[in-house]
Amino acid sequence: MSGAINGTTGAGGGAAARGATSGTGLGADFNTFLTLLTTQLRHQDPTNAMDPNEMTRQLVQFAGVEQQITTNNRLQTLISVQQGSQLVAAAPLMGRMVEVESDHLSLQGGQAVLRLPPAGEARRVGIGVLDAQGNLIRTAQVDLGAVPTEWSWDGADASGARRPDGAYTYVLAGATLEGSRVAVTGTVLGRATGVERRDGEVRLNLGALTVSFDKLRGLAGGS
Known part of the structure; x- marks a missing residue:
């Protein structure tokens, strides 16, 4: 393990x-x-x-x-x-795929996964991935369905260059059928690699991404 x-x-x-x-x-x-x-x-x-x-x-x-x-x-x-x-x-x-609330993706082994909610008022979501300097390095458009949708990022930026494993900020912009903007939130899937008590709280590590233990939302499918 x-x-x-x-x-x-x-x-x-x-x-x-x-x-x-x-x-x-x-x-x-x-x-x-x-x-x-x-x-x-x-x-x-x-x-x-x-x-x-x-x-x-x-x-x-x-x-x-x-x-x-x-x-x-x-x-x-x-x-x-x-x-x-x-x-x-x-x-x-440890070693399991978990689901957490975070505004950062965890790129581990060249893969990061974002889970989007089922379609509601929002029917489509625009995704933007930013590097540590706040530069937009990857965008995507995802249609929402009746069940949660998972979007995977292979670490490639807009030019096709592979980015190193790490924690990357992401932003979401939902849109209705008519094209109006609507708020959308997602959760992040990643492999748990460590847990520690720091700054008065227990934190869970997903590679380079660290979140408070109370941000854990469940175990993802697979191992």
Whole structure:
């Protein structure tokens, strides 16, 4: 089975560490506050004593913030556990063809596949593929049918030259029977090659294309 699973990279652990640090700092501030409060009570002017209602209000505020920090830290722990579960759940996907939401095509082994929706208001779709510099390198017109339509790109640009594997931006322009423009969205098919936890989320790799794990829409036919 090809592919890679990486659970050591990313900001998930760092975020948890930062949350723990924040909680420790607030705890220290809370203890400092209590020390200052008791010191003030010992040395306050008997003729101008601290308002007990104000003191109680401040204590309640600090206690509430402490409780919120504790809750946030526990939620961060739950998120980390959930992300770890997603990494494990993604293992069987490695080497499989999957369907994801993305505005980039994944050209792998000289082939990229775009899945278009069934015909509705839009009956025809214009497809444009752009390179990393935003240059339009390939166009196509596809008629939509009663079922989803798959459009394959072999990596050849308008001049016939083969482009290297990678992630390529694509744009869609739908048209009605009368020729009016209408919005159309598609999904991308590609082979899962890796999964990692990075920047606080689990991401799925399809060659050079990386998408958030929640963009996974299903398994494509074939293996």
